[in-house]
Amino acid sequence: MNTFDDVWPRIEPVGGWLTREQARVLHDAVVALPPGSTVVEIGSHQGRSTLALSLARPDVTVVAVDPFRAGGKFGGPETRGVFEANLRRAEVRDRVDHVGEPSGDVRRGWRRPVDLVFVDGKHDVWSTRTDLLWAQRLPAGRVLLVHDAFGSVGVTLALLLFVLPSRSLRYAGRVGSLARFERTRPTLHDRAALLAQLxxxxxxxxxxxxxxxxxxxxxxxxxxxxxxxxx
Ligand SMILES: C[S@@+](CC[C@H](N)C(=O)[O-])C[C@H]1O[C@@H](n2cnc3c(N)ncnc32)[C@H](O)[C@@H]1O
CATH class of the missing domain: 1.20.5 (Single alpha-helices involved in coiled-coils or other helix-helix interfaces)
Known part of the structure; x- marks a missing residue:
């Protein structure tokens, strides 16, 4: 098992928006999983969060979902090339399954267990809603992490519309705008804590x-x- 301080120098040079303390949250969430677990990451870009997840330990599989669509804000095949190179440089390419389709399409055909979901895909309300539906695949007690939860209008609106009324996702705090949710019934206090971030x-x-x-x-x-x- 690697400590976060061991792996951070391999994550830091990779382009992206995850802060050091947010990368630590991803790392710690993976460390807390049972051996052989599967992590689903939605939105990989150049692989900054993919490395934070996959470098945490060698006995989990990270499924990195990113269509790398050409012409978009985040780049297409050239970004995929950077992503692949970053994974190879960090020696985690064999621990990461890249799926080059939109997260909603992947979810509909998904039959495997999922133990941790990290959402950092397209930030409009409907795309985020689609991504958040992955939480329904998590067993009770497992964790959903959402980046830009309180820094992007689309993501925050999606959380208010689809997570605040949910009976199975509890807001469990944030590091910057990286929010943590647990797959359990929320109390009134949990819902109030989510609203208190507004x-x-x-x-x-x-x-x-x-x-x-x-x-x-x-x-x-x-x-x-x-x-x-x-x-
Ligand atoms: C904010 S970036 C991800 C940043 C990355 N997590 C990091 O740590 O640097 C958003 C990514 O979501 C991807 N994306 C866009 N639509 C998507 C979809 N429907 N499913 C999965 N990923 C998507 C984009 O290609 C882009 O790479």
């Missing part, structure tokens, strides 16, 4: 607007020291 979401959207308007000093006043969006 002011923080509004602040993040405000900071993104300020950065787009090149008003970094105002973003700094709101406590955002970075040049990148809040994640």
């Amino acid at each position: 002011p923080w979401f509004a602040r993040n959207v405000g900071i993104k607007v300020l950065l787009r308007l090149h008003l970094r000093p105002l973003a700094r006043l709101a406590g955002h020291r970075d040049t990148a969006d809040p994640y």
Whole structure:
């Protein structure tokens, strides 16, 4: 079993938006699984999160779902080439099954058990809803992690519309905008805790607007020291 500090130097150079502490959450979630588990990642891009998941231990399989569609915001075949090269460089290519189809199509044909789901695909409401449906494949007690949960209008709306009323997903906290949900019945308190993130979401959207308007000093006043969006 690798410690997070051992593997971080292999994750850090890979392009992407996952922060160090968020990569640690992915790592720890994999470490907590039984041997032989299967992890489903939706949205791989250049493989930053794929490495955080697959480097955690050698006895789990990571299924990386990403169609790498040409012409989109994240790139097509060339991004796939970078993803493959990053996995080979980190020596995890044999632990990762890449599935090059949209997550909804993959889910409909999926018959294997799933032990952990990480959602970081397309960030509009309907795509996120489709991705969140993977949580229904998790056994009781298992974990769903959602990136950009409180930094993207589409993802946050999807959580409010489809997870807040859910009877089988409990909000269990966040590291930045990486939210953790557990497959169990939520209490009123859990639902209130999810709603309580909305002011923080509004602040993040405000900071993104300020950065787009090149008003970094105002973003700094709101406590955002970075040049990148809040994640
Ligand atoms: C935000 S990036 C993922 C970032 C990655 N998790 C990381 O750590 O760097 C979103 C990715 O979702 C992929 N994507 C878009 N639509 C998808 C779909 N329907 N199913 C799975 N992945 C999708 C895109 O190709 C893109 O690579």
